[in-house]
Amino acid sequence: MKWFFKCIRNYVNFSGRARRTEFWYFILFSCLLLIVAMALDVVCFNTPYGVFYLLVALFLFLPQLAVSARRLHDTGRTSKWLLWNYLALLVWAVAALVLSGLSAFAGGRDASAWFLIVLCGGCVLFFIWEIVFLVWFCLPGTPGENRYGPDPKQPDQEKSAPESV
Incomplete structure (x- = not known):
C-alpha cells in the first residue's frame, strides 16, 4: 500500500526511476479501486x-x-514512448470516427470497408504495442545509475559506507 501512496504523492513527477515493485503495486491497487x-x-x-x-x-x-514514465526510465527508455502511444491512439480514434461518419453519411460499401479495416487493424496494432509495453514494464531496471537517475534498488552509497575512525 505504501507504493500506491508514493505514486499518488508523486503524481506529477515524471523524472527519476520507479522500481517494478512500485509500478506493479500501483497497478494492483488502481485496479482494485x-x-x-x-x-x-x-x-x-x-x-x-x-x-x-x-x-x-x-x-x-x-x-x-x-x-509509467518513471518505470520506462528505470529500464533505460525514454518516456516519449508513452506520448507516441497516446498520440497514435488519438489519431486512430479520430480516423475511426471520421470513417464511421463517412460510412453512415455516404452509405457506400467503400467507406464501411475502410472503417472496418481501420478499426480492426488499429485494434491488432495496439494489442501488439501494449504487449511490448508489458514486456518493458516487466523487465528489470538497468543496474546502477543511468541517464534518468540513480538505481532505486541500490541503497545510498553514503549511508552504507562504513564510517572511518
Missing part, C-alpha cells in the same frame, strides 16, 4: 461505467502516467 468504483456504479446507477468509475479513473490518470 476501479473495481470498487464499478461495483458502486452498478449498485447506484445500474451501469458499470458511471460517475464513480469516471472520478476514480480521472484521479488515477496522472499518477499512472507518471509512474
Whole structure:
C-alpha cells in the first residue's frame, strides 16, 4: 500500500526511476479501486461505467502516467514512448470516427470497408504495442545509475559506507 501512496504523492513527477515493485503495486491497487468504483456504479446507477468509475479513473490518470514514465526510465527508455502511444491512439480514434461518419453519411460499401479495416487493424496494432509495453514494464531496471537517475534498488552509497575512525 505504501507504493500506491508514493505514486499518488508523486503524481506529477515524471523524472527519476520507479522500481517494478512500485509500478506493479500501483497497478494492483488502481485496479482494485476501479473495481470498487464499478461495483458502486452498478449498485447506484445500474451501469458499470458511471460517475464513480469516471472520478476514480480521472484521479488515477496522472499518477499512472507518471509512474509509467518513471518505470520506462528505470529500464533505460525514454518516456516519449508513452506520448507516441497516446498520440497514435488519438489519431486512430479520430480516423475511426471520421470513417464511421463517412460510412453512415455516404452509405457506400467503400467507406464501411475502410472503417472496418481501420478499426480492426488499429485494434491488432495496439494489442501488439501494449504487449511490448508489458514486456518493458516487466523487465528489470538497468543496474546502477543511468541517464534518468540513480538505481532505486541500490541503497545510498553514503549511508552504507562504513564510517572511518
